[in-house]
Amino acid sequence: MDPQPPHVLIFPLPLQGPINSTLKLAELLCLSGGLHVTFLVTDYIRRRLLRHTNIQTHFSRYPGFDLASIPDGLPEDHPRLGDQLTEMFDALEAVTKPLFREMLVSGTRRPPVTCVIADGILGFTIDVAKEIGMPVICLRTISPCFLWIIFCLPKLIEAGEIPFKDKDLDAPIRSVPGMEDFLRQRDLPSFCRSSELTGPIFKRYLTESIQVPRADGVILNSFEDLEGPLLSHIHTQCPNLYTIGPLHAHLKSRLSIEKSLSSFRSTSFREEDRSCLSWLDQQPSKSVIYVSFGSLATMTWDQFTEFWHGLMNSGKQFLWVIRPDSIAGKDGESHIFTKLREDSTGRGYIVGWAPQEEVLSHESVAAFFTHSGWNSTLESICEGVPMICWPYFVDQQVNGRFVGEVWKLGLDMKDTCDRFIIEKMVRDLMEDRRDEFLRSADHMANLARQSVGEGGVSRRNLDRLIEDVRSMSLRTSYSQSPD
Numbered sequence: 469m470d471p472q473p474p475h476v477l478i479f480p481l482p483l484q485g486p487i488n489s490t491l492k493l494a495e496l497l498c499l500s501g502g503l504h505v506t507f508l509v510t511d512y513i514r515r516r517l518l519r520h521t522n523i524q525t526h527f528s529r530y531p532g533f534d535l536a537s538i539p540d541g542l543p544e545d546h547p548r549l550g551d552q553l554t555e556m557f558d559a560l561e562a563v564t565k566p567l568f569r570e571m572l573v574s575g576t577r578r579p580p581v582t583c584v585i586a587d588g589i590l591g592f593t594i595d596v597a598k599e600i601g602m603p604v605i606c607l608r609t610i611s612p613c614f615l616w617i618i619f620c621l622p623k624l625i626e627a628g629e630i631p632f633k634d635k636d637l638d639a640p641i642r643s644v645p646g647m648e649d650f651l652r653q654r655d656l657p658s659f660c661r662s663s664e665l666t667g668p669i670f671k672r673y674l675t676e677s678i679q680v681p682r683a684d685g686v687i688l689n690s691f692e693d694l695e696g697p698l699l700s701h702i703h704t705q706c707p708n709l710y711t712i713g714p715l716h717a718h719l720k721s722r723l724s725i726e727k728s729l730s731s732f733r734s735t736s737f738r739e740e741d742r743s744c745l746s747w748l749d750q751q752p753s754k755s756v757i758y759v760s761f762g763s764l765a766t767m768t769w770d771q772f773t774e775f776w777h778g779l780m781n782s783g784k785q786f787l788w789v790i791r792p793d794s795i796a797g798k799d800g801e802s803h804i805f806t807k808l809r810e811d812s813t814g815r816g817y818i819v820g821w822a823p824q825e826e827v828l829s830h831e832s833v834a835a836f837f838t839h840s841g842w843n844s845t846l847e848s849i850c851e852g853v854p855m856i857c858w859p860y861f862v863d864q865q866v867n868g869r870f871v872g873e874v875w876k877l878g879l880d881m882k883d884t885c886d887r888f889i890i891e892k893m894v895r896d897l898m899e900d901r902r903d904e905f906l907r908s909a910d911h912m913a914n915l916a917r918q919s920v921g922e923g924g925v926s927r928r929n930l931d932r933l934i935e936d937v938r939s940m941s942l943r944t945s946y947s948q949s950p951d
């Protein structure tokens with residue numbers, strides 16, 4: 469049989485965070501030339517991408533690119549948010565898995581798919597690929613430090629370190645190699661706490677610790693200078709690692725070489741309020757703290773008021789992203805935020821969704837109050853913006869610990885929400901300890917830039933990934949029924 473032209477089908481977890489970074493990978497593969505790339509999203513996500521982004525116009529420049537979609541088995545009005553996410557995973561398993569298999573074996577994709585790159589939390593994609601003899605590479609859009617904790621879950625259980633028995637959240641955790649000196653109970657994901665150890669999200673991650681090492685390779689959205697010795701630990705589980713991040717910076721670096729290609733306007737499937745950029749233009753240099761907790765995190769009204777008073781009492785200018793669905797019990801009550809904008813006497817500016825990468829690169833932004841989602845963390849690192857971390861769930865707890873304790877790029881405020889602590893941390897980061905954090909933030913930003921630049925390690929790892937995808941495609945021997 470003649471060798472197939474390499475055709476990669478990329479299947480991200482259908483949520484804003486994972487899609488942001490995976491779309492960057494898709495474009496990097498398109499830029500490499502000679503690869504067909506199918507980006508597979510759910511029908512729900514496709515409609516939102518088409519409504520809120522210029523994805524079709526943008527990718528029309530790549531003849532080998534195709535945006536495909538597949539049902540996720542949920543009703544259109546399902547929130548696909550918060551604690552209903554387990555319903556999303558169940559529906560993907562029950563409804564999407566057989567359709568995904570059919571898509572691969574039916575031969576309807578032209579040219580036939582020769583390699584799958586899928587989010588490692590979607591374990592069924594590995595099962596299907598292995599069943600039909602298709603090469604499969606896992607992409608993990610969460611932090612490598614969290615991925616390593618996932619791989620250590622069996623060890624943590626065996627050592628009796630999870631679930632926590634005495635709930636002393638400052639008690640050290642000793643069963644994660646490479647983190648013995650600084651990991652505490654409170655830095656583990658919330659699903660490790662006894663009430664959730666039998667929950668669906670814990671079981672999903674426990675499965676992941678077995679599934680991901682079955683893949684032919686694992687792609688990490690990070691860079692070797694940031695992760696250091698941790699990668700050698702992950703390597704014991706996944707010998708074929710491609711550390712090619714930060715993906716957003718990597719794509720920006722490649723596009724700057726192409727010159728003729730403008731970068732993607734936005735991958736957000738929420739309407740961005742770009743008026744915040746005009747507000748930032750009116751602020752003095754390095755005078756603003758940007759506050760944003762990602763696409764999934766929510767807070768109570770009490771927590772919101774603590775943040776409001778803490779920010780107002782800090783005396784600093786603040787730009788705050790408050791998604792309409794992010795405050796419990798206040799869903800869609802946007803009039804509250806209009807009034808808050810008036811009450812903040814010009815000190816604060818509130819939007820429902822911001823062009824975050826542009827905000828973080830703006831001259832007036834000095835600090836980032838973040839939930840420590842991995843995309844936000846990398847974006848802040850690349851812009852040299854110090855962080856205050858207020859993690860919500862999954863990888864964010866350990867990300868916040870690495871930012872505060874290991875990389876020294878900011879302060880970790882986890883497990884508290886008090887207006888006086890918020891005020892003090894904002895002042896520390898923007899005044900009293902500003903120079904200390906700026907030095908380490910500038911240094912890490914330079915290392916990030918070098919890793920994705922000409923000759924950089926992430927650049928070389930991407931070249932290896934592309935070569936491996938080509939050679940895997942030559943070996944793809946699974947049988948496909950004719951049209």
Ligand SMILES: O=c1ccn([C@@H]2O[C@H](COP(=O)(O)OP(=O)(O)O[C@H]3O[C@H](CO)[C@@H](O)[C@H](O)[C@H]3O)[C@@H](O)[C@H]2O)c(=O)[nH]1
Nearest residue numbers: 485486488609610762763764789821822824841842843844
């Ligand atoms: O107003 C906003 C707020 C965010 N963003 C962007 O949205 C993305 C948010 O991603 P992330 O910071 O990773 O947070 P989440 O949306 O919460 O991402 C989920 O997915 C990530 C990657 O898998 C995980 O690391 C997180 O913990 C998980 O919550 C980033 O690219 C931001 O630039 C905007 O464009 N505008």
Ligand SMILES: C[C@H]1CC[C@@H]2C(C(=O)O)=CO[C@@H](O)[C@@H]21
Nearest residue numbers: 481483485486553589610862
């Ligand atoms: C809500 C989270 C469950 C799994 C996803 C995830 C991951 O481990 O890939 C991290 O955060 C969110 O994107 C999802």
